[in-house]
Amino acid sequence: MLTVAILSSFVAFLDGSIINVALPAISRELGGGLALQQWVVDGYLLSLGALILVAGSLSDTFGRVRVLRTGLIWFGITSLACMVAPWAGALVLARILQGAAAALLVPSSLALITSTFRGAAQGKAIGAWTAWTGVAGIAGPVLGGIMVDTVSWRLVFGINVIPIAVTLVVLAKIDEPARTGPVTPVDVWGAGLAVVGLGGPVFALIEQGRLGWGSPVVLVPLLVGIVAFAGFLWWEARAPYPMMPLGLFRIRNFGVGNIATVGIYSALSLGFFVVTLYLQEVAGFSATVAGLAGVPVTVMLLLFATLFGTLAGRYGPRRFMTGGPVVAGVGFLLLIGAVPPIDVWLEVVPAVVLIGLGLAITVAPLTSAVLGSIRAEQAGIGSAINNAVSRVAGLVAVALAGTIIGGVLDVPGFQRVMVVVAVLMFAGGAVSWVGIRTVVVPNPVAEPERPE
Numbered sequence: 001m002l003t004v005a006i007l008s009s010f011v012a013f014l015d016g017s018i019i020n021v022a023l024p025a026i027s028r029e030l031g032g033g034l035a036l037q038q039w040v041v042d043g044y045l046l047s048l049g050a051l052i053l054v055a056g057s058l059s060d061t062f063g064r065v066r067v068l069r070t071g072l073i074w075f076g077i078t079s080l081a082c083m084v085a086p087w088a089g090a091l092v093l094a095r096i097l098q099g100a101a102a103a104l105l106v107p108s109s110l111a112l113i114t115s116t117f118r119g120a121a122q123g124k125a126i127g128a129w130t131a132w133t134g135v136a137g138i139a140g141p142v143l144g145g146i147m148v149d150t151v152s153w154r155l156v157f158g159i160n161v162i163p164i165a166v167t168l169v170v171l172a173k174i175d176e177p178a179r180t181g182p183v184t185p186v187d188v189w190g191a192g193l194a195v196v197g198l199g200g201p202v203f204a205l206i207e208q209g210r211l212g213w214g215s216p217v218v219l220v221p222l223l224v225g226i227v228a229f230a231g232f233l234w235w236e237a238r239a240p241y242p243m244m245p246l247g248l249f250r251i252r253n254f255g256v257g258n259i260a261t262v263g264i265y266s267a268l269s270l271g272f273f274v275v276t277l278y279l280q281e282v283a284g285f286s287a288t289v290a291g292l293a294g295v296p297v298t299v300m301l302l303l304f305a306t307l308f309g310t311l312a313g314r315y316g317p318r319r320f321m322t323g324g325p326v327v328a329g330v331g332f333l334l335l336i337g338a339v340p341p342i343d344v345w346l347e348v349v350p351a352v353v354l355i356g357l358g359l360a361i362t363v364a365p366l367t368s369a370v371l372g373s374i375r376a377e378q379a380g381i382g383s384a385i386n387n388a389v390s391r392v393a394g395l396v397a398v399a400l401a402g403t404i405i406g407g408v409l410d411v412p413g414f415q416r417v418m419v420v421v422a423v424l425m426f427a428g429g430a431v432s433w434v435g436i437r438t439v440v441v442p443n444p445v446a447e448p449e450r451p452e
Contacts, residue, residue, distance in 0.1 A: 004174055006129055007167040008068050008109035010136050011075060012102045015160055017140030017298075019044075020276035021291045022153040029153070030088040034402055034409065038206045041273060041398050043092045046202055047099035049391035050194040052106065052384050053243040054186060059108040059384070065174050071104025072171070076164040082157035106387050124310045126364045126371075137298030141276075141291030148287035187243035193232035194243075198392060200225020205399035209407055244385055248374060256435030257321075257370035258386060262393045263428030264325055264362065269394025270401060271332055271355075271421040278414045283342045293348050300356030301363070309364030316438030317365035322429045324365070328358025329425030336415045358425070369436055397424075 023037040030036065059067045078098035085091035109129075117125045147155040204222035211218050236242040249255040272294065279290040312320050331354030338347040367386070374382045404420055405413035 145288035145291030197229030297356035312365035321432035324362030325429035331355035
C-alpha cells in the first residue's frame with residue numbers, strides 16, 4: 001500500500017514542482033505577464049482546493065483504489081490538453097480541469113497510509129511517503145528547466161504521462177475489497193459554494209493589479225465570493241452529508257494543525273513562486289539553473305523527512321512543528337541578500353538548504369499531528385481537509401503576489417515577499433508551540449494464543 005501511495009502522489013507532486021520554472025517561457029509565448037503566471041498556478045490550485053474535500057469523501061465511500069485510478073486517467077488527459085493549449089485562456093481552463101483530477105489523487109494516496117498505520121509506525125510511513133514523493137521535487141524542476149531551455153515549455157505537461165502509465169500498471173495489481181456500506185451522497189451544494197467562494201476572491205486579487213479595486217469586474221466577484229464562502233460554512237454546519245465536517249476542527253491537534261498549515265503552506269507557495277520567477281526574470285538565469293537552485297530542498301526532504309517523521313511518532317510533533325518553520329523562515333530571510341549580480345552558490349543555495357531542512361523537520365510531524373488525531377475511518381476526509389487547507393492557503397498567497405510585489409517584479413518587491421514569507425513561517429511555528437499537544441497512542445497488546 002505504501003508503494004502505491006507514493007507512486008500515486010508522485011504525479012501530482014511532479015506537476016506541482018515542475019510548473020514554476022516554465023512560467024516565464026509560457027508568458028513569453030502566450031502573453032499575459034504576471035497575471036497569466038498567477039492564473040496558471042492558481043487555476044490548478046483553485047479546483048484542487050475546492051474539490052479535494054469532495055474527493056476525500058469519495059475516497060472513503062467508493063474506495064481508495066477506484067478513486068485513484070479515475071484521478072490518474074483524468075490527470076493524463078488534462079495534462080495533454082495543457083500541452084497543446086493554443087492560447088492563454090485555453091491553458092488556464094486546462095489547468096483548472098487538471099486541478100480537479102489532482103484532487104482525486106492526494107487524499108486517496110495518503111489515506112492508504114493513515115488507515116493502515118498508527119502511532120510511531122504511521123509517523124515513519126508518512127516520513128517515507130514525504131521523502132520518496134520528494135523525488136518529484138528533484139526531477140520536476142531539473143527536467144522542466146532542461147525541457148524549457150532545449151525544446152518547449154509544453155513538454156513540462158506531456159512528461160506527466162510517463163509516471164501516470166507506470167502507476168496505473170502497479171495499481172492494476174491491487175485488489176481492494178468491495179464496499180458493502182451505503183453510498184454517501186455527494187455534497188453538491190458544498191462543492192459549488194466552495195468553488196464560487198474561492199474563485200471570486202482569487203479572481204479579484206489577481207485582476208485588481210490590471211483593473212484596479214474600483215472596477216466592478218473586480219468588486220462584484222469579490223463580494224459574491226465572500227458571500228458564497230460564508231454560505232459554504234453555513235451549509236457545512238447543517239448539511240446531512242457535509243464534505244467538510246466542521247466537527248473535526250473541535251479536535252485540538254486537527255484544528256491547530258490546520259491553522260499552522262495555513263501559515264506554513266501559504267509561505268511555501270508564495271516563496272517558491274516568486275523565487276523561481278526572480279531568478280529568471282530579474283537575475284537573468286536560465287530555467288535550468290532556476291530549477292537546479294530548488295533541488296536542495298528536496299534533497300533535504302529525502303535525507304531527513306523519514307527521520308523526523310519517526311522522531312515525531314516517538315516524542316510527539318510539537319517541538320518539530322515549532323522549530324521546523326522557524327528554520328525555514330530564516331532561510332527565506334537569507335534570500336533577501338540575493339541581489340544581482342547573484343552568486344548562486346553563496347547567496348541562494350545555502351538559504352535553500354536551510355529552507356529544505358526546515359521543511360524536513362516540519363512536514364511529516366505536521367501530517368502526523370493532523371491525521372493521527374482522528375479515527376482511521378475518517379482518514380480520507382481528514383487528509384482531504386488538510387490538503388485543501390494547504391492548497392487554498394497557497395492559492396490565496398499566490399493571488400496576493402502582485403499586490404505585495406507592486407505589479408512588476410524587481411529587487412525591492414522580491415525582498416518584501418521574502419519578509420512576508422518568513423513572517424508566515426514564524427506564525428506557523430508559534431501556533432504549533434501554543435496549540436499542539438502530544439497524544440500518546442498505546443501499543444496494541446496481542447491476545448495470547450488459545451490452546452487447540
